Amino acid sequence: MHPSYGSCELTWFRIYRCASLLPYPVPFYLRPAAWYIQKQYMKLVKDQWVIGHAMNMQEKINKPYSDWGRVSYDPPKGLKIILPSNSHNDFPFSVVPDHIVSCGPIVRVAKPVEETDPDLAAWLKRRPTVFINLGSHVIHDKNATSELSAAVHSLLDEARKAKQEIQVLWKMNKSAGGQEEGQKSAVSSAMNGHADNDRIRIVDWLETEPISILRSENVICSVNHGGANSYFEAVRYVTLRPTCPPA
Structure with a gap:
């Protein structure tokens, strides 16, 4: 594991563990589902693709996390994120950070x-x-x-x-x-x-x-x-x- 990846792993897990959409307190009949979801999250934290992705991002932007969502509000200095959408065809966000640039739609080139x-x-x-x-x-x-x-x-x-x-x-x-x-x-x-x-x-x-x-x-x-x-x-x-x- 990358020597500084520990905090990245914990941050990634904290961000995503609340995404089950299960009600809280969790009803008794949904506890098996909650247990299953928790197990799956733990598998993702140890997944080699996720770890590799996190390490690569950490090296590129010098930030100890692997979540693109956080990059949207806590970017490294000078980072620009290009989105393949535009404001007319995306969700009507009231706030768009300055480092996020919508210039789409971006599509592939193909023969006629x-x-x-x-x-x-x-x-x-x-x-x-x-x-x-x-x-x-x-x-x-x-x-x-x-x-x-x-x-x-x-x-x-x-x-x-x-x-x-x-x-x-x-x-x-x-x-x-x-x-x-x-x-x-x-x-x-x-x-x-x-x-x-x-x-x-x-x-x-x-x-x-x-x-x-x-x-x-x-x-x-x-x-x-x-x-x-x-x-x-x-x-x-x-x-x-x-x-x-x-x-």
Whole structure:
């Protein structure tokens, strides 16, 4: 362990041990949960990645703690923290320290969709597009897939009634454990005729980067899971950006 890391460890633990959201005094029936959370916190304090991160930060800024939260109000002299957000799309903080600079949204550079997937680029140009992309790790079961499919069905129906030309691109991750047929049947049942329509394209993988799709200027709504990249990319290029965080 780093010779001066002891105080860093204790400070880190003091900051985070109150984040369980359990009521206090802790009711008897929640004491097992409190015990479990305490054990997990102790594991984090001894985690080699956490220790390495703390040591690296301590060496860089000459402060005996590993918490980025504390750097926000007790920074070393001359430190500037660049945030990938901006005041218009972040929480409405009443006080922002001078050393914190919001200059976002900061997004990655990627090749245009015309270069990486010409077929998709041509399809996107047909109509204004709603892009549903809930990240790489969200896998819906049959029920959740059915609910989202029904929402897409309703959207397309309402657009047709209003005589609005829209289409939907939905990146739906394959279900694990051989549940793919259940996913497909849920989509087919809920979509009720729309599934084979050229106004909806459902894929389990994108050959192009999601940001390239957003930059195509054909996406009018980005439905995402609220991950940092998805959020900032949508903020940068799309007006409507509803969030569906995973349960």
